Amino acid sequence: xxxxxxxxxxxxxxxxxxxxxxxxxxxxxxxxxxxxxxxxxxxxxxxxxxxxxxxxxxxxxxxxxxxxxxxxxxxxxxxxxxxxxxxxxxxxxxxxxxxxxxxxxxxxxxxxxxxxxxxxxxxxxxxxxxxxxxxxxxxxxxxxxxxxxxxxxxxxxxxxxxxxxxxxxxxxxxxxxxxxxxxxxxxxxxxxxxxxxxxxxxxxxxxxxxxxxxxxxxxxxxxxxxxxxxxxxxxxxxxxxxxxxxxxxxxxxxxxxxxxxxxxxxxxxxxxxxxxxxxxxxxxxxxxxxxxxxxxxxxxxxxxxxxxxxxxxxxxxxxxxxxxxxxxxxxxxxxxxxxxxxxxxxxxxxxxxxxxx
Numbered sequence: 001x002x003x004x005x006x007x008x009x010x011x012x013x014x015x016x017x018x019x020x021x022x023x024x025x026x027x028x029x030x031x032x033x034x035x036x037x038x039x040x041x042x043x044x045x046x047x048x049x050x051x052x053x054x055x056x057x058x059x060x061x062x063x064x065x066x067x068x069x070x071x072x073x074x075x076x077x078x079x080x081x082x083x084x085x086x087x088x089x090x091x092x093x094x095x096x097x098x099x100x101x102x103x104x105x106x107x108x109x110x111x112x113x114x115x116x117x118x119x120x121x122x123x124x125x126x127x128x129x130x131x132x133x134x135x136x137x138x139x140x141x142x143x144x145x146x147x148x149x150x151x152x153x154x155x156x157x158x159x160x161x162x163x164x165x166x167x168x169x170x171x172x173x174x175x176x177x178x179x180x181x182x183x184x185x186x187x188x189x190x191x192x193x194x195x196x197x198x199x200x201x202x203x204x205x206x207x208x209x210x211x212x213x214x215x216x217x218x219x220x221x222x223x224x225x226x227x228x229x230x231x232x233x234x235x236x237x238x239x240x241x242x243x244x245x246x247x248x249x250x251x252x253x254x255x256x257x258x259x260x261x262x263x264x265x266x267x268x269x270x271x272x273x274x275x276x277x278x279x280x281x282x283x284x285x286x287x288x289x290x291x292x293x294x295x296x297x298x299x300x301x302x303x304x305x306x307x308x309x310x311x312x313x314x315x316x317x318x319x320x321x322x323x324x325x326x327x328x329x330x331x332x333x334x335x336x337x338x339x340x341x342x343x344x345x346x347x348x349x350x351x352x353x354x355x356x357x
Contacts, residue, residue: 076174077308078195079184081207082276083241084217086290088126089321090207091184093301096317100310101177104132106170107187109151111136112143125220128320138176145169151187152242155249157194167198174199180310189276190250192283203308206280209290211273212329212338215266218243228334232268233261243269250275256348266338270345278353294326 079094081087088104095102110117111133118133136142147165154161174181188195192204219226222238236244247257247268256271281287286307293300297318305312329335 074174074181075201075203075309076199077180077182077203077205077310078188078192078199079182079205079207080188080192080280080284081184081186082189082209082214082273083186084214085207085209086293087184087186087207088123088129090205090288090293091182092126092129093313093317094182094184094310097311097313099179100182101135101138101179102182102184103135103173104184105186106173106183107150107185109148112146112148114142127322135177139172145172152245152249155187155246156190156253159193159197161191161194163194170195170199182310190253190279192279196283204284204286205304205308206284206287207290207293208277208280208287210326210329211270211342212332212335213326214273215269215338216329216332218269228266228332228338230265231261232259232263232265235265239265243272246272254352256352264341266341267345270342271348274345274349291326294321294323297321 079087079090081090091102091104094100105111108117114133114136118131118136122129122132139145145165146169150166154163157163170183173183195202195204215228218241219228219238221240226235226238230238232244239245243265244259247259250272251258254271254275257268259268286304288300288304298315301313301318304310329338
């Protein structure tokens with residue numbers, strides 16, 4: 001390589017390296033100043049920043065065509081929770097005030113075939129519940145609007161995600177009642193930022209529960225006796241709450257959720273629980289601890305109704321809460337083992353969030 005070509009090679013290498021470093025810094029810092037520097041430097045060296053242009057209305061559209069239609073403007077409350085966290089309890093409590101229309105699990109996979117589940121027996125752990133689906137009678141063509149894929153596909157959605165069918169479906173549910181509308185979800189843990197983008201007047205309540213108690217609650221639905229240290233390969237037949245399905249879908253985003261036959265199922269459960277907690281704390285308006293709801297129901301619900309502008313809940317309804325449903329994991333023989341596994345998972349999470357691996 002002659003001197004001129006060598007000089008040109010190293011000059012291009014230096015330029016590309018500078019742009020890569022600035023790009024990385026821009027992603028890390030995410031400040032207006034850093035973005036300005038990045039744009040100027042990349043433009044200077046012939047590497048324009050790739051970003052979406054600002055939306056422009058068509059100059060050939062009438063004002064009537066281009067105006068917003070008011071969609072998603074109605075205030076609404078979204079409840080987000082993992083399975084077996086007391087989400088049915090909070091649904092039933094909020095539902096007890098007839099000024100509220102509270103929809104149970106709008107992304108349940110069988111809603112597009114409502115006739116098959118509307119008369120199904122209720123879970124015997126859901127005290128005081130006679131039916132889950134009465135509110136859906138308000139919605140015409142519910143079977144056509146709902147898509148089963150929302151149950152187990154694209155479980156991570158952020159501001160850049162695109163699903164107009166889901167926007168239309170949720171919007172239709174919200175507009176189906178003139179009362180205060182509340183949607184109790186178990187499948188939007190990692191879709192809250194997407195929801196905020198499209199439903200700007202929504203408030204989000206995040207419910208969480210002690211992970212060890214939650215794990216024990218899920219195992220109650222297993223076939224036969226299941227040990228806490230069951231391996232993932234053996235857990236498949238006991239997986240009534242879609243743990244492995246969620247991990248499969250989310251693993252491209254969170255590599256530590258990748259299925260391995262000889263991993264402990266509890267590790268995957270705990271990692272998913274922690275992620276749900278992190279995103280809920282970050283993206284919801286308010287987080288509520290299930291144990292607080294059970295121990296101090298009046299104060300906890302008064303907090304919720306105040307923060308979310310809801311009508312008061314009858315104290316008689318709150319008196320029905322069974323206080324014996326918490327802290328069951330404190331006395332189990334495997335408690336020390338579970339704490340050890342959680343410590344290992346915490347190290348994985350720390351590496352991922354602090355170091356990117």
